[in-house]
Amino acid sequence: xxxxxxxxNASVSFGGLRALKDVSISAEEGQVTALIGxxxxxxxxxxxxxxxxxxxxxxxVTFRGQDITGMRPHQGVGLGLARTFQDLEVMQRLTVAExxxxxxxxxxxxRLSRLxxxxxxxxxxxxxxxxxxxxxxxHVGLLDRADTLASDLxxxxxxxxxxxxxxxxxxxxxxxxxxxxxxPDVNLHxxxxxxxxxxxxxxxxxxxxxxxxxxxxxxxxxxxxHHGQVIATGTPAQIQANQAVIDVYFSRSHTAQDPVDxxxxxxxxxxxxxx
Amino acid sequence: MSYLLTLVTFFxxxxxxxxxxxxxxxxxxxxSMAHGGFMGIGAYTAAWFAINAEVNMVWAMLLAAAAAALIxxxxxxxxxxxxxxxxxxxxxxxxMVIIEAISRWTDVTRGTYGLSGVPKPELFGEPMRTxxxxxxxxxxxxxxxxxxxxxxxxxxxxxxxxxxxxxxPSMQALxxxxxxxxxxxxxxxxxxxxxxxxxxxxxxxFIHPDSFTIMLSIIIVxxxxxxxxxxxxxxxxxxxxxxxxxxxxATSDVIPSNLLGPxxxxxxxxxxMAFVWFxxxxxxxxxxxxxVGRMLRRGTxxxxxxxxxxxxxxxxxxxxxxx
Numbered sequence: 001x002x003x004x005x006x007x008x009n010a011s012v013s014f015g016g017l018r019a020l021k022d023v024s025i026s027a028e029e030g031q032v033t034a035l036i037g038x039x040x041x042x043x044x045x046x047x048x049x050x051x052x053x054x055x056x057x058x059x060x061v062t063f064r065g066q067d068i069t070g071m072r073p074h075q076g077v078g079l080g081l082a083r084t085f086q087d088l089e090v091m092q093r094l095t096v097a098e099x100x101x102x103x104x105x106x107x108x109x110x111r112l113s114r115l116x117x118x119x120x121x122x123x124x125x126x127x128x129x130x131x132x133x134x135x136x137x138x139h140v141g142l143l144d145r146a147d148t149l150a151s152d153l154x155x156x157x158x159x160x161x162x163x164x165x166x167x168x169x170x171x172x173x174x175x176x177x178x179x180x181x182x183x184p185d186v187n188l189h190x191x192x193x194x195x196x197x198x199x200x201x202x203x204x205x206x207x208x209x210x211x212x213x214x215x216x217x218x219x220x221x222x223x224x225x226h227h228g229q230v231i232a233t234g235t236p237a238q239i240q241a242n243q244a245v246i247d248v249y250f251s252r253s254h255t256a257q258d259p260v261d262x263x264x265x266x267x268x269x270x271x272x273x274x275x
Numbered sequence: 276m277s278y279l280l281t282l283v284t285f286f287x288x289x290x291x292x293x294x295x296x297x298x299x300x301x302x303x304x305x306x307s308m309a310h311g312g313f314m315g316i317g318a319y320t321a322a323w324f325a326i327n328a329e330v331n332m333v334w335a336m337l338l339a340a341a342a343a344a345l346i347x348x349x350x351x352x353x354x355x356x357x358x359x360x361x362x363x364x365x366x367x368x369x370x371m372v373i374i375e376a377i378s379r380w381t382d383v384t385r386g387t388y389g390l391s392g393v394p395k396p397e398l399f400g401e402p403m404r405t406x407x408x409x410x411x412x413x414x415x416x417x418x419x420x421x422x423x424x425x426x427x428x429x430x431x432x433x434x435x436x437x438x439x440x441x442x443x444p445s446m447q448a449l450x451x452x453x454x455x456x457x458x459x460x461x462x463x464x465x466x467x468x469x470x471x472x473x474x475x476x477x478x479x480x481f482i483h484p485d486s487f488t489i490m491l492s493i494i495i496v497x498x499x500x501x502x503x504x505x506x507x508x509x510x511x512x513x514x515x516x517x518x519x520x521x522x523x524x525a526t527s528d529v530i531p532s533n534l535l536g537p538x539x540x541x542x543x544x545x546x547x548m549a550f551v552w553f554x555x556x557x558x559x560x561x562x563x564x565x566x567v568g569r570m571l572r573r574g575t576x577x578x579x580x581x582x583x584x585x586x587x588x589x590x591x592x593x594x595x596x597x598x
Binding site for chain 1: 423449568
């Protein structure tokens with residue numbers, strides 16, 4: 001088994017707040033690695049650091065043996081890493097199909113030289129990309145919503161859309177920021193099975209989530225972050241039995257002082273805005 | 276007849292201005308208050324080369340587009356990190372700087388005296404003499420510009436612009452260099468404004484700093500708000516409608532001629548407010564670029580038939596799924 005992604009001794013501070021302190025994690029090829037931890041534990045910061053959205057103060061990110069520390073956000077897909085966002089960042093005023101179409105990288109139909117000088121080539125490629133979009137929409141169960149504006153989708157459907165867009169990038173390393181939060185069971189299992197199929201197809205998944213159903217059913221390895229530090233790593237069963245994890249995470253997850261993420265219901269969350 | 280042809284010429288110039296600003300404002304979401312200024316840069320560049328270097332206006336038009344594109348590129352580099360209200364203010368400032376520069380760089384622009392005697396283009400070695408010839412030339416140039424811009428708007432390129440408008444982070448995460456996209460669209464919009472400026476300069480033969488003020492920039496924005504932001508047909512329609520208003524007033528004899536100037540702006544204002552209030556998406560609203568349903572019906576693409584696919588077997592019945 002080879003290591004796909006390796007983060008070594010990562011530290012990030014925002015002003016006086018140390019969001020990550022000397023964190024090291026890795027993701028093995030063909031596995032689902034889950035990253036869990038209470039709110040503010042640094043999970044999303046770590047995802048940002050890996051995908052180029054957040055600068056590391058210290059540490060190194062290695063992807064397939066290549067040092068990608070300090071990569072720009074748009075360079076990820078070209079290298080083979082793609083990510084989603086906790087607040088989805090769906091393109092609200094584009095249709096479902098348009099959102100997914102934009103997931104496919106390097107399209108001749110978006111290059112002005114091809115569009116204007118060899119339009120027939122651009123058009124042929126465009127039809128092929130639309131066909132791939134249709135196939136992918138069918139795969140995640142959104143084909144009948146293809147021409148709907150993304151803003152008109154339910155929260156659960158928007159999350160499926162984000163996963164479809166992620167798959168469209170063709171990246172080998174898929175990083176999802178809370179795909180399960182606030183989902184009704186039916187959508188949760190749709191996303192879970194789509195992820196499982198992606199892994200069966202050779203992709204590697206890094207999952208940030210709180211949803212224990214999702215983690216326990218779909219993750220191969222789990223890393224627990226707390227106050228910006230790794231406190232445990234292991235299989236889901238090991239993590240569930242780990243006393244340190246139980247102390248900071250499970251046992252206090254329903255007390256008022258410790259703001260562990262409660263799963264939001266769609267009605268609480270509503271449609272995220274497109275700011 | 277010549278009155279009608281004059282109108283057609285001005286409509287054409289307005290259409291180029293509206294469509295090019297639409298790429299920037301309607302598609303990419305960067306509201307620019309400097310489009311009239313870019314038109315001015317084009318008009319002055321073309322006029323200067325035609326008057327001082329006897330460059331044919333056809334080629335001067337390309338120089339004008341290049342000059343406007345260059346300023347647009349520099350402005351885009353400077354504003355690449357800002358958007359929204361801050362971008363509006365920056366473009367407003369640029370508009371002021373352009374007019375100040377034109378007014379004060381008297382060696383080149385003759386300042387407030389303006390440049391007079393701007394020639395018409397020459398085709399086949401012959402300068403154009405009649406309004407008929409020039410109107411045809413303008414319409415042809417406008418058609419070429421419109422075809423190019425509508426091709427951009429109706430393709431995946433247009434979708435990328437809209438994607439940047441909707442969510443910069445997600446476009447970055449999907450591998451798009453959003454900084455590059457924003458710079459590119461600014462350069463394109465400015466270049467077309469420069470072409471429009473050239474057509475204007477040849478038409479009226481006399482250009483002055485007052486022809487390209489913030490008032491013009493606001494009116495171009497109004498074309499889009501009335502016609503339809505993000506829709507190229509809407510942009511063209513908005514330009515034609517708003518350019519018709521002063522002509523309709525002038526020919527209707529309802530308003531005394533000494534009140535025509537001030538009344539024109541009042542009517543523009545009222546029309547604009549009415550649209551923003553009652554029809555905020557404009558006459559022709561933005562439409563999707565991609566129509567999968569239509570492509571499926573026409574057989575351009577085909578729906579997969581994989582029975583028992585786990586994901587498509589379960590229909591999502593989450594709250595709000597049906598409308």
